[in-house]
Every structure is written in C-alpha cells, then in structure tokens.
Amino acid sequence: MRVWLTLVRRELAGYFVSWTGYTVIAAVAFLFGLSFYILLNQLNLSESDQPLTEMFYDSLSFFMWMILLLASPLITMRTFAHEKFTGTFETLMTTPVSDLQVVLAKFFGSFFFYLVLWSPLVGCLFIVRHFSNDPTAIDPGTLGSTLLGIGLLGALYMALGCFASSLTRSQIIAAMIALVLGVSLYLLSFLSYAMAGQTGWMMKIFNHVSLVEQMRDFARGVVDIRPVVLYLSLTVLFLFLTLKSVQSRRWK
Amino acid sequence: MIEVVNLTKRYAGHRAVNGLTFRVAPGEIVGLLGPNGAGKTTIMRILSCYMPATSGTARVAGFDVFTEADEVRRHIGYMPEHNPLHREMRVRDYLKFRARLKGLGHGRSRERVDTVLEQCGLADVSKRVIAQLSKGYQQRVGLADALSHEPELIILDEPTAGLDPNQIRAVRQLIKDLAGKHTVLLSTHILPEVEVTCSRVLILHEGRVLADDTPRNLEKLMSKSGRVVTEIAAPLHELEDVFEHAVEIDSFDLSPAEGDYIRCSLTARPGLDVREQIFRMTRDRDWKLRELTRSAHSLEDIFVRITRPNQEDEV
Numbered sequence: 001m002r003v004w005l006t007l008v009r010r011e012l013a014g015y016f017v018s019w020t021g022y023t024v025i026a027a028v029a030f031l032f033g034l035s036f037y038i039l040l041n042q043l044n045l046s047e048s049d050q051p052l053t054e055m056f057y058d059s060l061s062f063f064m065w066m067i068l069l070l071a072s073p074l075i076t077m078r079t080f081a082h083e084k085f086t087g088t089f090e091t092l093m094t095t096p097v098s099d100l101q102v103v104l105a106k107f108f109g110s111f112f113f114y115l116v117l118w119s120p121l122v123g124c125l126f127i128v129r130h131f132s133n134d135p136t137a138i139d140p141g142t143l144g145s146t147l148l149g150i151g152l153l154g155a156l157y158m159a160l161g162c163f164a165s166s167l168t169r170s171q172i173i174a175a176m177i178a179l180v181l182g183v184s185l186y187l188l189s190f191l192s193y194a195m196a197g198q199t200g201w202m203m204k205i206f207n208h209v210s211l212v213e214q215m216r217d218f219a220r221g222v223v224d225i226r227p228v229v230l231y232l233s234l235t236v237l238f239l240f241l242t243l244k245s246v247q248s249r250r251w252k
Numbered sequence: 253m254i255e256v257v258n259l260t261k262r263y264a265g266h267r268a269v270n271g272l273t274f275r276v277a278p279g280e281i282v283g284l285l286g287p288n289g290a291g292k293t294t295i296m297r298i299l300s301c302y303m304p305a306t307s308g309t310a311r312v313a314g315f316d317v318f319t320e321a322d323e324v325r326r327h328i329g330y331m332p333e334h335n336p337l338h339r340e341m342r343v344r345d346y347l348k349f350r351a352r353l354k355g356l357g358h359g360r361s362r363e364r365v366d367t368v369l370e371q372c373g374l375a376d377v378s379k380r381v382i383a384q385l386s387k388g389y390q391q392r393v394g395l396a397d398a399l400s401h402e403p404e405l406i407i408l409d410e411p412t413a414g415l416d417p418n419q420i421r422a423v424r425q426l427i428k429d430l431a432g433k434h435t436v437l438l439s440t441h442i443l444p445e446v447e448v449t450c451s452r453v454l455i456l457h458e459g460r461v462l463a464d465d466t467p468r469n470l471e472k473l474m475s476k477s478g479r480v481v482t483e484i485a486a487p488l489h490e491l492e493d494v495f496e497h498a499v500e501i502d503s504f505d506l507s508p509a510e511g512d513y514i515r516c517s518l519t520a521r522p523g524l525d526v527r528e529q530i531f532r533m534t535r536d537r538d539w540k541l542r543e544l545t546r547s548a549h550s551l552e553d554i555f556v557r558i559t560r561p562n563q564e565d566e567v
Contacts, residue, residue, distance in 0.1 A: 002355075003353055003355060007353070010338075010349055014340075017340045087332060087333075087336030088337065088338055089336075090297075090302055090332045091330070091397070092353070094301060094302050094325055094328075094330045095325060096322045096325040096326050096355055097353060098322075249302070250303055250304055
C-alpha cells in the first residue's frame with residue numbers, strides 16, 4: 001500500500017512537471033469558461049425549472065463529451081507508453097512491486113488528474129447559484145449524481161486509455177487507439193437514436209449502452225444502478241486487459 | 253550468489269540463451285563478455301526477473317527467479333542498458349522515490365539516499381535535475397539507484413557505454429570499490445573493462461559460455477604461442493639468413509624501421525620464448541639491439557579467437 005501510494009504520487013507529479021498536464025488543464029479550463037458563459041446567457045434569457053446540472057448537460061453536452069473524449073487519451077497516453085519508450089519501465093518492473101500495483105497506480109494517477117480537471121465545474125455551478133438568489137438551484141442530490149456520472153465515465157475512459165497505452169511504446173499511437181475506442185463507445189449511443197421507435201432485442205441492447213442518455217439521467221439526479229454496474233464492470237475489464245498486456249512480456 | 257543451470261531463452265525463431273550454466277560466488281566481480289547479440293542483456297533480464305526463461309533454472313541468493321521473484325528483486329540492484337532514469341526529476345527526489353519503491357521506510361530511505369549520494373560522488377548535484385547532468389553523472393545516478401537498498405547482488409548492463417575516458421575511469425573505480433561488500437555481475441563488449449575491473453570473465457557467444465576463467469589465466473592460455481617483436485641494426489640479408497636457420501622460429505617478417513634498424517616480427521614455435529636467444533645472437537655478432545618485446549595476447553585476441561573459431565588461423 002505504501003509502495004502503491006508512492007507510485008500514485010509519482011504518477012500525479014508526472015503530470016505537473018510536463019507540459020502535457022498544464023496544456024490539458026488549460027484547454028479544459030477554456031472549454032469550461034466557454035460553456036459557463038453560454039449557460040449564463042441562457043439563464044439571463046429565460047427562467048427555467050430544470051436543475052442547473054441538467055441544463056449544463058443538456059445545452060452543453062457537446063462540451064462535456066468533447067472534454068471526456070479528447071482529454072482522456074491525452075491524460076492516459078503517457079502512462080505506460082512513455083515509460084516503455086524511455087526504458088524506465090524496466091527499472092520499475094525490476095523493483096519488488098507487483099504488476100497489479102503498477103496498473104492500479106497508473107490508473108488512479110490518471111483518474112485523480114481527471115478529477116482535478118473537472119473541479120472547476122463545481123466552482124462554476126456554485127457561482128451561478130450564488131447570483132441566482134435561489135438556494136434550491138443546486139441541490140446536493142443532483143450535484144452528487146452528476147459528479148458520480150462524470151466520475152464513473154472518467155474511470156471507464158481512464159481504464160480504456162491505460163489499456164491503449166500499455167499496448168505500445170509510442171504515446172501518439174496510444175492516444176490514437178484510446179481515441180478510436182473511446183469515440184466508438186460514445187457513438188454506440190447514436191445507434192439507439194437511429195433506431196428510435198423500433199422494438200426488439202437490438203433496441204434493448206443499444207438502450208443499455210447509450211452513454212449520452214445515461215449521463216443525462218445522472219445530470220437530472222437519477223441514479224440508475226444499471227449504468228453504474230455497466231461502467232464499473234467495463235472499467236474492471238479494461239484494467240484486467242491492461243494487467244494482461246503488462247504481463248505479456250513474460251510469454252511474448 | 254547466482255546459480256544458473258541449463259538456462260534457455262527462446263525468442264520467436266532463435267535462441268538468445270542456449271543451455272547456459274554458470275555460478276557466481278559471493279563477493280566476486282564477474283564480467284559477461286560477448287559481441288552484441290550474444291545474450292548478455294537477456295541473461296541479465298532473466299536474473300532481474302524482468303522476464304522468465306523458456307527453460308532451465310536460475311537462483312539468486314537462494315531464491316528462484318521465476319517462483320520467488322519478489323524476494324529476488326529485493327536482493328538485487330539492476331541497472332539496465334542505457335541507464336533509463338526519470339530525467340525530469342531531481343537527483344535526490346529520484347533516488348528517494350526509487351528507495352521507497354524498493355520498500356524502504358521513510359527514515360531509512362532518507363538515510364540510504366544520503367549514503368549513496370556520498371558513495372557515488374553525487375552530494376554536490378543532489379538538487380539538480382537529472383536531465384541537466386552530464387552523462388557520467390547520470391550513470392552515477394543509475395549506480396546509486398542500484399545500490400540504494402543495499403542489495404547483495406548488483407547487475408550492471410554495459411555500465412560504461414557512451415562515457416568519455418575520464419568518466420569511464422571514474423565509474424570503473426566505483427565498481428571496483430563495491431568488491432567485497434557486494435557481488436557484481438556486469439556485461440560489456442569492451443575488453444579492457446573486464447581486464448581492469450573483473451575477477452572473473454565469462455565469454456559468451458550465441459548464448460553459450462565459451463570460456464570461464466580469470467582474465468589473467470585467459471591471457472596465459474593464449475600467450476603460449478608468443479610473438480616477439482624486436483628492432484635490430486643489421487644487414488637485411490644476414491638477418492634473413494639467421495632467422496631462416498633458427499629452428500625455434502616458425503615464421504618471421506622484416507621491415508625497415510627508423511635509422512639503420514630493421515623491425516622483425518617473429519613467431520616462435522608454441523611454448524617457446526626466444527627473447528634470450530635473440531639477445532645472445534645480437535651480442536655474439538655485435539649488432540645493435542633497441543627493442544625486444546614479447547607481445548602478450550590481450551583479451552582482444554582471446555575474444556576474437558574464441559568467438560570466431562572458424563577463422564582461427566587469421567588471428
């Protein structure tokens with residue numbers, strides 16, 4: 001555990017001594033600022049009885065998904081690929097740390113960085129509430145479920161990115177693989193829109209993997225256990241694949 | 253300290269290590285010598301539990317590298333080829349981080365980092381960023397890392413590659429200082445290195461051990477068919493005449509040198525030393541003699557001869 005914490009700290013520190021970390025933070029902060037501006041404009045135009053988080057998601061889901069889809073590969077691309085490229089992976093794997101510890105440290109390192117990335121959102125929402133004269137504009141429940149959704153999706157995308165990074169020595173290739181996998185997963189949502197109105201088993205399946213709709217539920221304050229299980233199990237699956245990929249040097 | 257029995261590592265298509273067996277006693281400094289591709293790095297990666305062998309067993313400090321990898325890793329300090337480091341970190345922070353990874357506690361790791369900084373001559377640069385250090389210093393950082401948890405066995409893969417002569421000398425001295433306290437296994441394809449630092453040499457070729465002895469013994473082995481170089485001031489045809497009639501001399505080669513002297517390279521019959529005879533000959537005929545040396549075979553010759561058995565005659 002102590003060793004694991006040392007590793008996680010090192011992973012997190014890695015983001016803040018390289019340009020990648022600050023660039024991603026700056027880009028995401030810019031997108032937040034933009035979405036915040038649009039949200040305020042909307043609130044000035046008309047009253048609304050939607051929860052703020054849902055408004056944010058509804059009108060700005062474009063921004064949210066852009067952050068999730070584009071920032072995730074950038075965050076995770078260096079986890080394994082960079083160490084393999086510089087050779088420090090060899091020094092790491094010849095210390096008495098287990099493969100699982102390394103995988104989990106890399107995953108949680110990138111996941112914590114992802115959470116840091118999202119922290120301005122909470123600030124934005126509280127500023128809106130402060131000036132809206134309506135203390136009920138944000139209730140802890142909807143805020144909590146929104147953050148839960150963002151966190152769960154983040155965990156899934158981080159695990160997926162770590163897996164992509166463990167496959168290659170090149171950060172660019174790692175980012176491309178993560179992007180392709182991530183976007184594919186996102187685009188599954190649109191299959192259910194494309195087949196709207198139909199019934200049958202295919203429709204049922206696509207409804208269950210519609211990330212966009214599930215995230216809308218989270219933003220509305222609805223916590224359905226099915227997407228939670230889906231995200232968690234996909235996260236575990238990708239971490240398992242990462243572990244196998246790290247161990248593959250033993251039988252390659 | 254190390255016991256390797258019948259070790260084989262097969263990559264797709266070829267064997268990098270082929271039925272290797274050797275043993276290293278505690279306190280020895282052993283050099284793995286071989287051309288590129290002889291399997292040096294593969295052996296070291298197996299011993300440091302980075303990857304397993306295809307077959308055979310290897311034990312380090314009594315622990316099996318495959319089934320007791322964690323224990324083995326606690327007992328070895330490994331510096332891979334090209335000495336990979338987290339170059340954006342500061343020297344002390346890096347060593348501290350590595351010491352913690354190896355399971356040292358907070359106080360203990362600080363203590364050990366101070367010791368190895370001192371030991372490797374890094375105390376002055378401990379606050380510098382690794383990327384800004386010269387290659388010689390970076391190599392010391394790698395060495396300090398390998399030493400930080402006081403391992404019994406230190407494995408160094410080409411520790412002096414890419415350094416300038418002064419840096420090489422400094423790193424070699426560091427390695428020599430480790431003798432006695434630690435067992436050291438180092439690989440190199442630079443011959444003087446093992447001559448200077450190692451107490452034993454294993455010459456590898458295509459994944460097999462071709463020779464296993466002290467550097468001195470290997471040289472002795474080779475010097476039996478000694479070559480003698482001498483410079484004598486004498487008429488060329490007389491010299492030719494003398495050497496042709498000397499039964500001890502197998503072959504000779506004469507070439508004019510500076511002044512009146514003629515440079516003679518003589519190959520004596522195996523096991524004979526003809527230097528005394530040549531001295532007597534020049535004294536008897538009143539020729540001037542200004543050089544008389546037996547060219548000892550360096551490890552270089554041994555190396556070339558052993559690893560290229562088919563072309564032995566050219567050596």
